[in-house]
Amino acid sequence: MTQKPRIAVIIGTTRDSRFGHVPAQWIFDKAQERGDWDVELVDLKDFDLPLFNEMASNAWMPSSDQRAVAWQKKVASFDGYIFVTAEYNRSIPASLKNALDQSYVDWNHKAFGIVSYGSVGGTRAAEHLRTIGIELQMAAVRAGVHIGGGDFFSVHPLGGNPQPMSAIEGSVGPSAKAMLDDLDWWTRATMAARG
Template structure:
């Protein structure tokens, strides 16, 4: 009997003025349209994680922070992830890095995809996130969604009069479909291997 993978869309920015809700909602709807996954949005802003201050990663010692334990329990529920992240100074947000550091065991041997955005499409943030994923023993999709350049400025408030994100489907829809298909394969493969 086939088990439906549980996929978390992780919104990796916590700023009050964040744009991340827009691409997160867009990829959430695309992922839910598959109908062969159970998909949920996980917003880092809802977890109020302190800066990592444990004696070690939970690979080596149990975490003591109740917030970290709640975060680990949340992450453990999922079989795969899609990280939605802007690029901050050539990397991911501090909030996302902190959230990744607050767990280890729960990320292991699971797959992830990326939706990134910024003037150059968040590509440097995505590459940094892939390196972190390797250390967490995760499998990354090859394909990712990069919202950049004129597409980014046409849908982001910085561009003046933002259009709906659906207006750039022609530029990002194909890469989203590829990323979702690859995530499905890697998620099912890692589920089978963990089982």
């Protein structure tokens, strides 16, 4: 296959005080270093998505809100995704769930990886995101990046003196490589199958 996969790194939080842009930039840089993907950092804040209010999913009828349509076109332009998500009350942020709900067919038959963070590494949010992905007919890769515990508090402002992500490279670097390698395989497999 000669076509370079297009991969979106999606920042799943939209709060003004969010931390998501920090690990998103880190995994974006790692993904770009591969050299065999076209990677784009996609910020949900840039899309001004309304709360889902369509008659039905775009699997059943076209969306009427042009902001949702613009989001669907953006989603459709990628072959695979890396979701960067916080864990809010044992799940993903409402902004990410809403963005997932605004589209359906555009996610289908594509792969995704996860970078999650929080006190327990965002693992419960990641598991919830994987089940949502199943309903969207997506392929979740097994490997994931979970930034939790001491690592989380060393890079997050809540720890008092945040360090750069490179400070925890020894802990999360191997899982990032595994996730990116898995995402490459599954993205190329789903691209071939869709073709």
